[in-house]
Amino acid sequence: MGETAGSETPAPLTGGRLALLASLAALGVLATNIMLPAFPQMAASLAVTPREMAWTLSSFFLVFAVGQLAIGPLSDAYGRAPFVIGGLVAFLAGSLVCGLATALPVLIAGRMIQALGACATSVLSRAIARDSYDGVELTRAIALMMIVMAAAPGFSPALGTALTAAFGWRSTFVLSSAAAVTIGAAYVLSLGETLPRKRRRTASPGAVGRTYAGLAVDPRFIFPGLSVSLVIGCLYAFFGAAPAILMGAMGVSAAGLSVFFAATVVVVFGAGLSTGRLIRRWGAPRVGLAGVLIALAGGLWLLLQAGSTSPAPFMAAVTLFLGGMGLINPIGTAIALEPFGDRAGLASALLGFLQMSLAATGTALIGALPIGAASAYAWIVFGGCGLAALAFVPVLAAARRA
Template sequence: MDDTVRRPAKGADSTSAADAVATLTAGRLVLLASLGALGALATNIMLPAFAAMARDLAVAPRDLAWTLSSFFIVFAVGQLFVGPLADTLGRAPFVIGGLVVFAAGGVICAVAPSLTVLIAGRVIQALGACATSVLARAIARDCFQGPELTRTLALVMIAMAAAPGFSPALGTAMTLLFGWRSIFVLVAVAAVLVAFHYRLSLGETLPPDRRRSARPSAIARTYGELALDPRFIFPALTVSLVIGCLYGFFGAAPAILMNGMGISSTGLSIFFAATVLVVFGSGLMAGRLARRWGAPRVGMAGVLIAMAGGLWLFLQAGAPTPAPFMAAVTLFLGGMGLINPIGTAIALEPFGDRAGGASALLGFMQMTFAALGTGMIGALPIGPATAYAWMVLGGTMIAAAAFVPVLLQRVGKVA
């Protein structure tokens, strides 16, 4: 049945208790997690298949990097349009439409006879995935607030972290058993199943009396207000910097662990999967710790833990060995698992009347820093291990500085 969430009209920036009337069920959690994770799944699942794809399409493996960069660019920019439009027309048209477009892109990739067509399919995938990613956060904000919002986002972020962790192993198995094209069939089928789940279990979460104008001037004003509002921009910048470091790891790990340390592709997949447990445990603790110590304090602790991992990477950057390198990355991921859901909840919670726009701008910032993080690994004239260490240490230090105003604001309220 269509379990639509309905609430009375409220003024801008309202966070009253009446705002959280939905119940976090297992079905809703799976749905939100699936919407948020599709983009990461579609990207990381194809990485182990690059060699087979290059042979089949008669291109150099490095040329396949265009399938990643084109996806990130469209994913980042597309969110800026989807969010405000979803604040005007509702969530449902863009959730269903995004999933249909995403599935169509997967089919095009599966039958692509050339790299050009494959890139086109990836662009279409990104157009669909940007809608699902934005609206996973926006729907969570529609339905929940306070500690429940933090808990919901923590569980969703766990799923989003699990997708890049487990998907390389899944991609390896699919490629060996059925060929690389089966990967794209799999993600297309997943999108169709999620669309049916959404239609049958949740439906529209933004009632008409809470929708906003979609005029270009209104959209521009919304983004301008968000960018200048310290309640949004400081936690959003913090989360985006840490996410950039995370994607930098995805980009650097094959060169560091496989080329530099001689770890096999299977070993790399196992390590990626093991990191999910770290993010899972950290994310589960985020909501509980936030209820006890306050979200800003726990968020700052997460940033500092991530920065400690960056410092450890920096100290061994010249000649990293597998165990210390993996331990430092694990420490960084533990901190990321705390700050990611907490920072996201802090950034979105004051803006229930424009959750789509806020989620879109946050997603744009995250994917921009993700593109910068992956690009820096290859662009810097130093080895990948050194480049990654500098990036994580510098990124987390700036993130900590950006989160200080959030912490001080809460301390001021308590005082």
Template sequence: MSSLPTTPSVAERPLTRGTIFLLAGLAALGSLATNIILPAFPRIGASLGVSSQELGLTLSSFFVAFALGQLVVGPFSDRFGRKWLVLGGLAVFAAGSIFCALAETLSLLVLGRVIQALGACAASVLSRAIARDLFDGEALARALALTMIAGAAAPGFSPLLGGALDGLFGWRVTFLVVAAFGMMLGLHYSTSVGETHPADRRATLTASAVASAYGRLAFDPLFLFPALSVGLVIGGLYTFFAAAPAILTIHGREAIEALPHACRPDEDGRVVPGGVAAASRPYQCRISRVGRSRPSKVGPSSLPAQAPALTTRRPARIVSWSVRSST
């Protein structure tokens, strides 16, 4: 135990930006690892030869492993300290992410996701324990509030990041980026924080005591009702996140074609605004762009028979357009 670094008292530990970034990153790691891959589901399915529905196993397996791992990580950290569980969890998370990036079958991808979850749960659940070790009073309230904000924001921005990475480099790079983030957090933790739960504050670990504590918690209404409400909300949220990419990419074109007045491109890249009635005289379309405008005349003879509407080449950065009679 003497090799563990000395931890300052809570009064001596300032709430710095680096500490906030560390706690927020640890708390958001699980959400980041889950949501960042959702936009890539159609491409992952095409690459592995499975449907988006089958890829739902990558979500359910992650959540089950994440939930069960927390039941073990918490008591172990109270008995053996935070440092090696956090560093070990981040190492397992990075290894699982790399395993996912190299997976060639759905079974291997699901296995990698389970490894990911077992590592991420240690970081996520211990972020709040580390905050309680380091701070007290107002500083603790601020640290926990910022940690919760990071956990809530991760499902919002991570799909945007995942979609960009998937579009530019492919879905496998997404897992590599997540692995790099986990390793960066581990390096930051080991160099700036270290052990926060010294030996004189650690609790004894017995299976009967842990089981008794979980048993009491399972029948405590002060825990059950908030946990149930949060679980239902998160479950609905992730159900939407999992289904949205497949719906938008696979069924999006059919939905657009079903709209009678939608502006949609044809095979030649032209935009056909529906609902503009064709008449015997030609119409002039003035397309306003940044710095210039270009008129082009089209008449009924140039319009598609199935959609008698204005047709024009689609320019870049259209700001506004209008249709007026040329007569």
């Protein structure tokens, strides 16, 4: 594997490279969403309640969040390739443990191993994009990655439903294992290392700690980073809440849940495809804030209908939220990473930590709040997107001063 990018001549943004980066980024989402329709069968098989199955999500998000803080700086020091490959091996091992689990603690342990691998591929997909591209091209690359990634949460529940019905819930982890092997082969054969040795940084604990502390107080990073992370946290909270809300309280079948997830792909596709044209006309900060406000409107709509058992308005409000998320995610991510090309791994890791920490918080709140799952999710989206809007205002103000 040669150093194919990150040099003076960036590699072109081809369809193959885009699909590979998106696959690396989406591996954790695939592993989570493909098992959601199987929750009732898994709970029955392991003799636990569906509510206890939520531990397979919150434990995954927690390890995912913390693991990135180590992977980012290590990849800045030693290159991306060893940690991409190592992450895929860990994900494969975790998938096998999950597939063989006969008790909930074993399943949770397997999910945690999966998370350790998926956090590496996720954080490094963004770092590789930052190694290779700058400015508008970076925003375009991330936006296109998000479009391709939309297929993972959109279609993986449908795959999970079909596999569970045909072969049982363990087959979902067989597919996850196959995905890790396929992505690994594609990475080794077509991409390889993207961080030249001359751009690598020390990984000493002191230097890493100082860099993280500097990023945490740098308004160029923390404001767009927090805004994106709050919205993404709401997205993952939906993944955790959807089975309880739609299948439990609203009577939607597993197939219906899968169809809804698949339909949302169109919304995220449309939002992502529009970012380039909108940015050229209005500028990234304005479009990003518009995305947050659209997501907030979806949260308000959810709040106004809390307590309803009708799935149609709930799905419509979630769709509105997803449209806003599809705008702010690539734009906010690019704005947060753009100034830090010399420490892309650390910046991507801290951004991922913020996202997964808030995802873990959101999924935990779904079960912890003393109200119904739909009401809890409505408050999480409304509150999270409201805070995201406040966090993004300084980004727009800084752009106007520039």
